[in-house]
Amino acid sequence: xxxxxxxxxxxxxxxxxxxxxxxxxxxxxxxxxxxxxxxxxxxxxxxxxxxxxxxxxxxxxxxxxxxxxxxxxxxxxxxxxxxxxxxxxxxxxxxxxxxxxxxxxxxxxxxxxxxxxxxxxxxxxxxxxxxxxxxxxxxxxxxxxxxxxxxxxxxxxxxxxxxxxxxxxxxxxxxxxxxxxxxxxxxxxxxxxxxxxxxxx
Amino acid sequence: xxxxxxxxxxxxxxxxxxxxxxxxxxxxxxxxxxxxxxxxxxxxxxxxxxxxxxxxxxxxxxxxxxxxxxxxxxxxxxxxxxxxxxxxxxxxxxxxxxxxxxxxxxxxxxxxxxxxxxxxxxxxxxxxxxxxxxxxxxxxxxxxxxxxxxxxxxxxxxxxxxxxxxxxxxxxxxxxxxxxxxxxxxxxxxxxxxxxxxxxxxxxxxxxxxxxxxxxxxxxxxxxxxxxxxxxxxxxxxxxxxxxxxxxxxxxxxxxxxxxxxxxxxxxxxxxxxxxxxxxxxxxxxxxxxxxxxxxxxxxxxxxxxxx
Numbered sequence: 001x002x003x004x005x006x007x008x009x010x011x012x013x014x015x016x017x018x019x020x021x022x023x024x025x026x027x028x029x030x031x032x033x034x035x036x037x038x039x040x041x042x043x044x045x046x047x048x049x050x051x052x053x054x055x056x057x058x059x060x061x062x063x064x065x066x067x068x069x070x071x072x073x074x075x076x077x078x079x080x081x082x083x084x085x086x087x088x089x090x091x092x093x094x095x096x097x098x099x100x101x102x103x104x105x106x107x108x109x110x111x112x113x114x115x116x117x118x119x120x121x122x123x124x125x126x127x128x129x130x131x132x133x134x135x136x137x138x139x140x141x142x143x144x145x146x147x148x149x150x151x152x153x154x155x156x157x158x159x160x161x162x163x164x165x166x167x168x169x170x171x172x173x174x175x176x177x178x179x180x181x182x183x184x185x186x187x188x189x190x191x192x193x194x195x196x197x198x199x200x201x
Numbered sequence: 202x203x204x205x206x207x208x209x210x211x212x213x214x215x216x217x218x219x220x221x222x223x224x225x226x227x228x229x230x231x232x233x234x235x236x237x238x239x240x241x242x243x244x245x246x247x248x249x250x251x252x253x254x255x256x257x258x259x260x261x262x263x264x265x266x267x268x269x270x271x272x273x274x275x276x277x278x279x280x281x282x283x284x285x286x287x288x289x290x291x292x293x294x295x296x297x298x299x300x301x302x303x304x305x306x307x308x309x310x311x312x313x314x315x316x317x318x319x320x321x322x323x324x325x326x327x328x329x330x331x332x333x334x335x336x337x338x339x340x341x342x343x344x345x346x347x348x349x350x351x352x353x354x355x356x357x358x359x360x361x362x363x364x365x366x367x368x369x370x371x372x373x374x375x376x377x378x379x380x381x382x383x384x385x386x387x388x389x390x391x392x393x394x395x396x397x398x399x400x401x402x403x404x405x406x407x408x409x410x411x412x413x414x415x416x417x418x419x420x421x422x423x424x425x426x427x428x429x430x431x432x433x434x435x436x437x438x439x440x441x442x443x444x445x446x447x448x449x450x451x452x453x454x455x456x457x458x459x460x461x462x463x464x465x466x467x468x469x470x471x472x473x474x475x476x477x478x479x480x481x482x483x484x485x486x487x488x489x490x491x492x493x494x495x496x497x498x499x500x501x502x503x504x505x506x507x508x509x
């Protein structure tokens with residue numbers, strides 16, 4: 001019943017406000033950094049907070065399918081917006097690293113190649129690029145069934161994103177491990193367990 | 202260094218009475234490094250310790266006390282400032298044991314009455330590739346070791362941080378193996394650059410910076426500069442420091458700041474100076490954090506990419 005109400009409301013809600021609101025958090029972060037309210041290391045603070053925001057929105061986009069399956073709440077209309085906004089934040093995260101943090105071209109390349117957590121993060125980002133490029137009606141129409149298969153790339157991408165987060169912290173820290181656990185759970189509940197059971201039983 | 206280390210404690214005090222202490226310590230350490238003899242201080246050239254201070258602008262008190270790695274209080278940079286207030290730092294004593302002539306518990310007040318506190322403005326470089334300039338107040342570690350009298354067989358110094366989970370919330374989680382342990386080779390520990398800090402900007406050391414007594418080894422990555430020290434043990438064998446135990450591939454025993462030695466996690470070629478501002482570029486990291494002239498001799502003949 002409640003699910004029906006949510007669904008009815010969601011159907012009436014347009015998606016454009018999401019795109020309109022998306023630049024606000026990074027703009028706010030940047031403003032805070034400029035006026036010196038982001039701690040003594042504003043570059044790192046921005047880099048980390050935008051990256052985390054990207055991961056969180058990507059997790060939200062991954063919650064939509066299980067939410068429908070387990071509660072009947074259907075928010076699938078917003079999934080594309082969430083995915084694209086996550087990509088936007090993750091791109092900004094990369095840009096902060098490139099343009100404000102490292103800046104030295106030769107060091108950027110060695111970092112990507114030599115530092116495993118950066119390699120992992122970079123691979124995750126690259127996996128998301130084709131997904132962002134094909135998140136439009138024309139691409140969906142053109143790719144047909146292949147579109148779905150292509151977009152399965154979000155699973156390894158988000159997993160690598162979580163691993164990137166775990167690896168960049170020193171020692172085994174609780175926060176990134178909780179993110180990793182949550183993401184693994186979101187992926188595991190997608191496994192076609194019932195189908196396997198049926199096949200083997 | 203041998204001449205200096207083996208000197209009986211009785212010889213030290215009279216020298217301090219009639220000689221400029223800085224010249225004594227510096228002269229002897231310099232002599233030890235250069236000649237390896239136990240030559241008398243009076244014969245040594247003047248060794249100006251003033252040259253150790255950097256002229257770079259120090260970070261603000263605010264910056265130094267609000268951006269800390271002190272996992273005993275949490276892994277966030279702001280956690281230590283937030284939670285370290287609960288730490289009891291008085292009374293405080295340091296257990297000195299192992300290969301020393303006078304092992305025992307040394308009260309902090311007693312220690313402070315016997316050492317010379319001065320200011321040292323040092324560069325501080327974290328392994329995470331950020332850096333600060335910090336005006337410490339403290340005394341040379343060699344003074345404390347002399348109080349306990351180092352035995353001739355001692356080769357390393359092992360340090361331990363307070364373990365008190367009631368007051369240190371980070372210790373309730375197995376982020377690292379507690380208590381935190383660090384170590385130095387004896388000649389590194391006796392070097393006049395190596396200090397035990399007791400203050401910042403002429404004020405008492407804030408808890409988040411390792412009150413009441415912390416090590417500062419300015420040519421090594423920051424994690425070597427162990428905080429809130431309660432125990433010092435002189436040993437024959439190299440102690441296993443906490444970060445090396447946690448991940449020996451990334452953190453070695455020496456951990457000298459070295460832009461030429463790649464770290465699996467951070468490029469050490471450059472660093473971000475805290476407080477430089479949002480748009481300031483990175484600066485190049487200096488070998489031994491800029492103290493090459495003073496300390497490179499300690500590592501003569503060693504492969505620093507092996508002994509990282």
